[in-house]
Each structure stands twice: as C-alpha cells, then as structure tokens.
Amino acid sequence: MSRHGTARGSAANRRSPVAVESNEAFEAFYRKQGVVAEELWDDFIQTLRTPMPVVVRINRTKPHWEELHNSFAEDLRWSQLPWFPGAWQCDAKDYDDALRSQCSALNKSYALRFQEAASLVPPLLLEVKPADLLLDLCAAPGSKTLECIELMRENGHKSSQDGETGVVIANDADAERCFELLPLITRKARYPGCAVVLGNGAKYPAQFRGQDDQLLYDKVLCDVPCSGDGTLRRRPHCWKSWSVDFPLTLHQKQLLILCRGLHLLRPGGRLVYSTCSMNPIENEAVVTAALARFGGDVRLAPSDLPKELRVAKCLQTWWVPDPQDSGCFYKSWTEVPTSQRKPSGILVESMFSSGELDPRGCFRLNPHEIDGSGFFVAIFTKTAHRSFPVQIPSSRLMPEIPWRARNENNRYTVVSTDNSDVQSIVKFYGLRDLPEPLVAEYNIKGKLTQLNLVNSALLQLLQSHLNCKGSPLLVSLGIPLFKVLDDNFMTNIDVPRWRPAMEGAQILAQKMEKRVLRISLEQMRKLLMKRLLPMQSLLTLGTGNELKGLESCEEKLGGAVVGTMDGTFWVPCIITGSGLELYASLEEVGDPLPKLLPPLRPPVISATEEVMVLDKPSGLRTEDALRFVQQKHPGAELVSRLDKETSGCLLIPLTALSAKEFTQQFAENKVQKCYVAVVHGHPPEKGHITEALRLVQLGGGTKYRAFVDDTGKAASTRYERIWGKPGGPSVLLAYPETGRTHQIRCHMAHLGHPLIGDTKYGGHVTFWCDRLPLHCLSLVARDLSGQILKCFAPIPEEFLAALVAVCDGELQGEQWQQLFREKGQVIPKP
Ligand SMILES: C[S@@+](CC[C@H](N)C(=O)[O-])C[C@H]1O[C@@H](n2cnc3c(N)ncnc32)[C@H](O)[C@@H]1O
Structure with missing residues (x-):
C-alpha cells in the first residue's frame, strides 16, 4: 500500500461525515451542470461533508529542511503528496493538539507553511524561473505569492542561477488584506525583488520603459475573488448561505481581472487563472470569454501535469441560472428573455459557452479526487501583444520612483551610496560590500525611516513610466535593511541613527564585519523570551564560549545583529547602557530551531x-x-x-x-x-x-x-x-x-x-x-x-x-x- 496522499483510496471512503450538511439548491445546481459523473456523485458530496486533511509545505529554501522532511517521512501520520515536492498531508483525525502545536511553531519560524493541496497547484503550473517578472494580481493573504517565491529560489539553486534576480509584484485590492500579506513578504519571504501593491487588478497600469516599449510580465497569476464553494469542507457554515445568485455577480469582475492580466503578459509568457469555486460561470465561462476577447492573441497552454495529480476535464457546456426565476436555466444568450438582456442586468452574454476549451490547458480539481478543496485552473499563453500608442518622455527610465505610497509624504526615493547616512552606516557596521540598490522610505509624516534593499530588476520596473493618472499604492518595497532609531535615543553619542532591521538581519550578518554577535542556541531562546540581556551578563557571557563577537562592537553602544553560532538565525539588537536589547520576540519570529516531536513510529x-x-x-x-x-x-x-x-x-x-x-x-x-x-x-x-x-x-x-x-x-x-x-x-x-x-x-x-x-x-x-x-x-x-x-x-x-x-x-x-x-x-x- 502506498503512503502517497492521493493513493489511499477516496477521501469519502476513508472517513465518515462529521456533520450532515446539505443544500438542495447546491445539489440541484451541480447535478444539472454535470460537474461529476453520476456514479461519482455520492463520493463527491460525501467528501464535501468531511473535514479537510491538514497539508503542509516544507520550506525547502530554509537550512535544516531535509531534517524536517525526514522526520515527516518517519511519521506514519503524514503521507507525502507525490506531485508536489515537500508537501505532506495528515488526516484531520490524526492532527492532535501536540501535532498542531508543533506545526504551528514550525510555521511561525517559516520552516513550513499550511496550504491546502489544491491551492498548491496554480503556482506550480506557472513554471516560474529565477529571473522572471511575476505579477500576482490578487495576492492576499499571500500563500501562493510565498510559494512562487520559494519555487523561484529553488529553481534558481537547481540551475545555479542567482535566485534573487526576479521580480514579484504582489497586488491586492483590499487594504486590510494587503497589510496581512505584508509580514509574510517582508518577514518570511524576504525577497529583494518583491513589492506589495494595493490596487484594482482590473485596472493595473501599463508601464513603459521607452516609446513603444511596454514592460510586460513573464508570469501572471490571477487567483481571482470567487464564491469559494470549493472550500465547503473548510467552511461548513457556508452550506446554508450558498445560492445560485452570488457567483453571477462575480463573473464580470473575474473576467476584467483576467483580461488585464492577459494584456500585461508578454508573448510566450504564462498566465494561470484559478478559483476555489466549482461554478462554471466563474470558471469555464470566464475563460471562454477572455479567449474570445483576445482573438487569436492568447490561447490555452496544454501543459504536462504531474502524473500523480488527479484532475478532471473542464466543462464544454453549462447552464446559466435565471436569478429571477429559481429552477430556470438557460443554455444560450438567445434564450434569455429580452427584458433581462440589459447592459446593467446580472446576466451577460459572456456567461454562456462559446467554442471548445482545450482540456489540456484548463481543468478542474475535484475535492474527492485531490482530497482537498475544489479548484479550477486554466493556463494561458500569449502569441502576440497589441499595445496602445502612448506619449511618454524620451528618457528610458525615470530618475525617481513614480509610484505613490499611502499618502504624498509617504514615498520612496533611490539612495546613492555616497549619501552621508549610508556612509556612516558603512563605517559603523564595517560593511564590506554594501548590498544595493537601496531605496529610502519616508513615512506618512514625511520622515525618512527606513533603507530598503531592492534588486535591479525591481528598481527598473519601478522607474518605468506609468500610463495612468494615479498609480496603485506601494505598500512595501524590497527588504527593510536599516531603520532609524528614536530621535531621543543616544542624542549625544556619535553613533549613526540607524540600526539593522528585523527583515534584513540575515543579509546584513553576512556583510557586516563589526557588531555581529553569536550566541548559543539556548542563550538565543532565553534572549528571545526576555528580550534583554543585562550589561553584566553580556560582559560575563562575552568572556566565555556562549557569546562571541563582543570585541567587534568597539563602541559598545549602538545597533548590532545577534545570531546563533551556526549562522542560520539572526535578529537585530541594540547595546545600550542597560545591556543588549532585542528588536524581536519569540512570539514574532518563532523558535530558531523548533524542536521536532519524535516521529510516531512503533518500535x-x-x-x-x-x-x-x-x-x-x-x-x-x-x-x-x-x-x-x-x-x-x-x-x-x-x-x-x-x-x-x-x-x-x-x-x-x-x-x-x-x-x-x-x-x-x-x-x-x-x-x-x-x-x-x-x-x-x-x-x-x-x-x-x-x-x-x-x-x-x-x-x-x-x-x-x-x-x-x-x-x-x-x-x-x-x-x-x-x-x-x-x-x-x-x-x-x-x-x-x-x-x-x-x-x-x-x-x-x-x-x-x-x-x-x-x-x-x-x-x-x-x-x-x-x-x-x-x-x-x-x-x-x-x-x-x-x-x-x-x-x-x-x-x-x-x-x-x-x-x-x-x-x-x-x-x-x-x-x-x-x-x-x-x-x-x-x-x-x-
Ligand atoms: C482568492 S483570494 C486570493 C488568495 C491568494 N492568491 C492566496 O493564495 O493567498 C482573492 C483576493 O482578491 C482580492 N481582490 C478582490 N477584488 C480584487 C481586484 N479587483 N483586484 C485585485 N484583487 C482583488 C481579494 O481582496 C482577495 O484577497
């Protein structure tokens, strides 16, 4: 018997339903659409009523990931997803409190991420390369963005190309959700080529590097807002609220986002459209309508899927429900009563099927087959790009960053290395080669607060001309490297006003020749809990084996970084008159090396x-x-x-x-x-x-x-x-x-x-x-x-x-x- 997640029999056969959830309209709707063959209906519907297995994706860009991988392999409760490297699945009933708290600790320290099986598929099919320009139009809360960055890095290691030369733009239209995404990007992914952007994906601006030279993306992900009925297993309360109407209101929005993504894609590039809905109006209908709008310029890209991934063919025809007459469905636009065929009406022509869809580039992930949520995925490629003529200045790049931040004071500027602040930082921290390019971030009061590391490709993208009145808002840019200290701190002391930032501590530790401290794992754990090492203890530890590098802090007072002896974990700190104070807590950053429970394997x-x-x-x-x-x-x-x-x-x-x-x-x-x-x-x-x-x-x-x-x-x-x-x-x-x-x-x-x-x-x-x-x-x-x-x-x-x-x-x-x-x-x- 195999231990692979999808090979242990159907989900419904293995588990009994926990709650008898149902909705007659839901069942009638999906039966009519023929989303699954009649003989598989019971399996499908029963699976939707069973709790989801827990799926984790090991972060294979972290040190020690193989140890973690081996401990999962040793533990009988976990089975590996054969089609995704580093993903493991555990039955809901085996996921007890001890396992939950272990996985939460590992998640906090970004040794792994929780991500359900079907949701792993869209980024995988983007086939990201290390130097790609990638646009994630609907990114929050960020699971797929993070997965894309990990895949870029992994593929970079494999091809021995530098994995940090690509660009990832994580856009979302919801401000609150953008701010949820932020810590994932800056604290966990720490990718210099990544920017978080707040804007309407359907109106994402065109950018130009010069006359007739539109900046186009290699990869675009459109994981659009949807009715989400594929996730009923995770959100059983939604059985009650499900209705035929809601998905109808999303169709046009989804189509506009997809069309914008296709416009911004370069010829030969790849776009993945996905939803966690099973509704053809949000899926196949959106895809056919987009193909029709782009004429022959875009097509579905037949793709080689991992052979163990079970997918179902997309629908070629479907029924559109009448929102005013429950139980009434139309097959074609011509059947819709004229009174409902108004431009402001809910039903629109693009909801109806037109033309064949290539099932090799467009498919469904059924809950009972993948043992996860229901998902829909379509993969597009582009053969030709048609740009609109625009008048832009002749210079190739703008000297400054034309993107708006949250208000006019909050902005980003490019920093030159001979800037006096930068020079004092280089001297104080003994920076061998200063990571660059750097951008300065001004807060909403217009005060310079942060120096961020970006990569050249991202900087070029941000300096291109935006063909719109107001740009989307930049929420974050690159990796914060240094932050300004409080004005009232050490006013009379000749130290720079800058201290290392949490996000950049790891990078800085490799580049700084001064002010780098290493302590034992146990001392680091204690320090993360207390956040303060009194001066006397600091000096005592500095004379023994548990703390090294105190001599590199000549001036003693001021910012520094402190890490574990093996150099895999770094946090910023400051040495003041009272001792060493940490700018991080265990709660924020997790354990440097979370302990693994002994695997459940019988002696x-x-x-x-x-x-x-x-x-x-x-x-x-x-x-x-x-x-x-x-x-x-x-x-x-x-x-x-x-x-x-x-x-x-x-x-x-x-x-x-x-x-x-x-x-x-x-x-x-x-x-x-x-x-x-x-x-x-x-x-x-x-x-x-x-x-x-x-x-x-x-x-x-x-x-x-x-x-x-x-x-x-x-x-x-x-x-x-x-x-x-x-x-x-x-x-x-x-x-x-x-x-x-x-x-x-x-x-x-x-x-x-x-x-x-x-x-x-x-x-x-x-x-x-x-x-x-x-x-x-x-x-x-x-x-x-x-x-x-x-x-x-x-x-x-x-x-x-x-x-x-x-x-x-x-x-x-x-x-x-x-x-x-x-x-x-x-x-x-x-
Ligand atoms: C399905 S979720 C994306 C999930 C995300 N890709 C992930 O894997 O974590 C859809 C997202 O689209 C955002 N959204 C809604 N309307 C949008 C629009 N017009 N443009 C961009 N994003 C939009 C929502 O705020 C939501 O965060």
Whole structure:
C-alpha cells in the first residue's frame, strides 16, 4: 500500500461525515451542470461533508529542511503528496493538539507553511524561473505569492542561477488584506525583488520603459475573488448561505481581472487563472470569454501535469441560472428573455459557452479526487501583444520612483551610496560590500525611516513610466535593511541613527564585519523570551564560549545583529547602557530551531518470519501500525487491535498461515495479556468481571461504544490493584481473558471505576494525564511451532510521568518500571 496522499483510496471512503450538511439548491445546481459523473456523485458530496486533511509545505529554501522532511517521512501520520515536492498531508483525525502545536511553531519560524493541496497547484503550473517578472494580481493573504517565491529560489539553486534576480509584484485590492500579506513578504519571504501593491487588478497600469516599449510580465497569476464553494469542507457554515445568485455577480469582475492580466503578459509568457469555486460561470465561462476577447492573441497552454495529480476535464457546456426565476436555466444568450438582456442586468452574454476549451490547458480539481478543496485552473499563453500608442518622455527610465505610497509624504526615493547616512552606516557596521540598490522610505509624516534593499530588476520596473493618472499604492518595497532609531535615543553619542532591521538581519550578518554577535542556541531562546540581556551578563557571557563577537562592537553602544553560532538565525539588537536589547520576540519570529516531536513510529519488540510484535504508541491507529509493517511485509494483516489512545504490545502476523493461527488463538482466548490502567476511586484489591458486552455503533460512523448487556458477547476481565489510596485514583494490572472492544474500559466503568480521562465511559479528565492511561504491558502466545512467544513493552515516558503524579512522587519512574517488570509478566498457560 502506498503512503502517497492521493493513493489511499477516496477521501469519502476513508472517513465518515462529521456533520450532515446539505443544500438542495447546491445539489440541484451541480447535478444539472454535470460537474461529476453520476456514479461519482455520492463520493463527491460525501467528501464535501468531511473535514479537510491538514497539508503542509516544507520550506525547502530554509537550512535544516531535509531534517524536517525526514522526520515527516518517519511519521506514519503524514503521507507525502507525490506531485508536489515537500508537501505532506495528515488526516484531520490524526492532527492532535501536540501535532498542531508543533506545526504551528514550525510555521511561525517559516520552516513550513499550511496550504491546502489544491491551492498548491496554480503556482506550480506557472513554471516560474529565477529571473522572471511575476505579477500576482490578487495576492492576499499571500500563500501562493510565498510559494512562487520559494519555487523561484529553488529553481534558481537547481540551475545555479542567482535566485534573487526576479521580480514579484504582489497586488491586492483590499487594504486590510494587503497589510496581512505584508509580514509574510517582508518577514518570511524576504525577497529583494518583491513589492506589495494595493490596487484594482482590473485596472493595473501599463508601464513603459521607452516609446513603444511596454514592460510586460513573464508570469501572471490571477487567483481571482470567487464564491469559494470549493472550500465547503473548510467552511461548513457556508452550506446554508450558498445560492445560485452570488457567483453571477462575480463573473464580470473575474473576467476584467483576467483580461488585464492577459494584456500585461508578454508573448510566450504564462498566465494561470484559478478559483476555489466549482461554478462554471466563474470558471469555464470566464475563460471562454477572455479567449474570445483576445482573438487569436492568447490561447490555452496544454501543459504536462504531474502524473500523480488527479484532475478532471473542464466543462464544454453549462447552464446559466435565471436569478429571477429559481429552477430556470438557460443554455444560450438567445434564450434569455429580452427584458433581462440589459447592459446593467446580472446576466451577460459572456456567461454562456462559446467554442471548445482545450482540456489540456484548463481543468478542474475535484475535492474527492485531490482530497482537498475544489479548484479550477486554466493556463494561458500569449502569441502576440497589441499595445496602445502612448506619449511618454524620451528618457528610458525615470530618475525617481513614480509610484505613490499611502499618502504624498509617504514615498520612496533611490539612495546613492555616497549619501552621508549610508556612509556612516558603512563605517559603523564595517560593511564590506554594501548590498544595493537601496531605496529610502519616508513615512506618512514625511520622515525618512527606513533603507530598503531592492534588486535591479525591481528598481527598473519601478522607474518605468506609468500610463495612468494615479498609480496603485506601494505598500512595501524590497527588504527593510536599516531603520532609524528614536530621535531621543543616544542624542549625544556619535553613533549613526540607524540600526539593522528585523527583515534584513540575515543579509546584513553576512556583510557586516563589526557588531555581529553569536550566541548559543539556548542563550538565543532565553534572549528571545526576555528580550534583554543585562550589561553584566553580556560582559560575563562575552568572556566565555556562549557569546562571541563582543570585541567587534568597539563602541559598545549602538545597533548590532545577534545570531546563533551556526549562522542560520539572526535578529537585530541594540547595546545600550542597560545591556543588549532585542528588536524581536519569540512570539514574532518563532523558535530558531523548533524542536521536532519524535516521529510516531512503533518500535519492534520482537520479530520472526511469521509474526511481529510492536510497541504501539498512544495516538497511532492500529491500521497505521499495520501500514508500517506492510512496508516490509506486504502479507501482514490484523487479527487484534488496540484503541488509538492505548499503547503497548500489538501482535501482527506476517503471513496468511500465521494470521490463521493467531486468529484462532485470539478466538479461543489463548493469547494472554496484561494491561496497566489508572482508574478513578479505590476498587477492591482483586476482582473478576464477567459481564457480557454489546458493541454499538455511534452516529452511523466508525466510532463505537460498548455496553454491559446480557444479550451481548461473553467477556471476562481479572484485575489486581497494585497501588492506590482510599478515595483513589488507583493503579491496576488488568488481565482480559477475552478480547472484546473496549473491554477493560467498559468493565471498569461498570464497576464504578472508569479509567482516568476516559470521558466516553464516565471518566474525568485530569491535568496530570493527557492520554488514556491504558497500556498493554505484556503478551504471551505460541508461535507456529508451538514455542512460547513472550513480549514486554515498558511503560512509555508520558504514562510514567502520569504515574509519578498519581502517587505524588511516592514512587519515581524507575521504581514504577521495576514494579511492572516484577509484577506485570504474564505467566504462560501450560
Ligand atoms: C482568492 S483570494 C486570493 C488568495 C491568494 N492568491 C492566496 O493564495 O493567498 C482573492 C483576493 O482578491 C482580492 N481582490 C478582490 N477584488 C480584487 C481586484 N479587483 N483586484 C485585485 N484583487 C482583488 C481579494 O481582496 C482577495 O484577497
């Protein structure tokens, strides 16, 4: 069985729906459009009702990314998306709190990004090259922009071209969303050729480098605003609000943005149009209308898709709903009543199908096939460009940057290297070769506040002539390198007013010969938490091995950068009379080297050619443990199970013959087991529970609960209390003589002593135990030759910590292990 995300069977088959969401109009609309074949309808609709898997994209431009990649490969909860390098997928139900907090920490430090599978596709199909001019017309909140930048860098490394020579313009029409995008671009991507721009994509200006020399983009991404019904799995509340009308209001806007993107594309360039909507009026209709508008100058680009990526053909015909008459649909513009064919009406001619679409350049990503959101993608290329004649001055480039910023004071100017501020920075920080070109940023009060690094290609683009009255607004430009210090700081001291900026610290650390400090990883973590290293500690650390480079701060006071010894993480700081103060916090920048949880992979306790016994960790499903075994032994099968939250010995036969043998041994209760359990209260010292159990399926899904019921199956559990005080809790050894589902849990609950935290059976959660305290300590069976097979799984760390807490430290971890080694062995039956 493959571990690849798309190869584990359909999403709907693997999961049960969590909520029965529905909308009759939605189902009627999409059935009529024929978006999926009738026989796949149930799979499609069921998938839309199941939670999305979590998908992460490892940032392969970061140091240590391979370590992270390997840790995902080791962990059975993650499967790799075979069509996207570095993307991993985890089932929603395996994504527990521990995994969530680990991934959030990794996301914060930009070791990975969360991005659903289908959304990875549009940037991938842009085929970005390191030196491309790329325009992302609808960029916020920025996942795809970031992905494009990473791909540019990666492709740059592959072709050993400098990966930083391209340009990425991230435009969005929504100011708030632009500001959401900002930290991603400046803090995470840190790409000198990137500008964030606020403007209407449909009116993005034409730019000219000279007479009849229009600046055109190599790549354009139009990930347009859409009704978003492909993301119902992520936003189940939208089932209720879905209507046929809303998408109709978006069609023209989408078409205008696409047409603008196509106009700005260079001949031979590539444009990707995408939506997370499944509606043909927002998808195929927009594409056909744009093709018609450009005559033969643009066409769909047949593309080689990764072979493992499952895509569905685009529609060639579709129905347009009448917004005034529910249930009424039109196939062609001529069918629309004349009264509705007004220029101001909702229905427009471009919504109707006209002409064939090349399915090799235009396709759908169906939720049930990609196990993600529904998406639509079309790839265009251009064969000819028609420009409008414009009168522009004869000089090729403008001396200044004609783009507006947020107001007239807030502007950007090109900075020359002999500028006196720049000279003082070079001297103070010992800058070997000053990164350039630099632009100065003036804030909205007109005060010079920042020096930003851009690259030459971006500067040229910004100095070209804009063919419009007011330009879109520049929200950010390049990478901030230096920031001005507060006016009232160190007024009488002869140090420059400039300190390194957070965004540029990494670049500066490679170029500065002075004022570069390195500290150990542990000290860096402490510093990020406290943000201040008092002067005395700074001086003390500076004399030892934990801090290096203090001698490079001749003047002592003033800006500096501080990083980890391996040089992979840098932040700006300032040395003042009180010590070293950091301009960053752990909250903002994340951990320099987030700790990885040990991968969830079961250790093997014993293995022969016929049978393997694993020490299954809590949190791993038995089915996933089986997959691990099947990687080497494809014939392995399950004959017994442990609940996901239960840890310990799990026996898996490796061949059909041994499966038959062990099935029989389990059925005849010949496999002896001993479990450790922590229960509420103080049960009698020894007991034997023989109540029959009946298993009931919950909510039509794969969840079960056992009940004591005379009509159920015979069940027998012996137990012995090995630690406990009146009032509880108590630690037991339990010996199930039968193998019913949830047997120990249900039997103990029936006795009035449910397991701690076992809320399904009436247990209560405690702060000292965050897993089900049930562990299969030992197991005895007979192998195929009749020899005794005896296995023992020591108590896992987190369970041990809970036991120490239960007894208030009366027994320490090793003492508990020793107790179990002595008492927890099962004596084989003769
Ligand atoms: C689907 S989202 C883009 C998602 C983004 N590409 C990403 O991957 O994170 C569409 C974006 O288009 C923006 N938008 C809406 N109308 C626009 C217009 N006329 N021009 C440019 N952007 C627009 C919205 O503010 C929204 O941020």
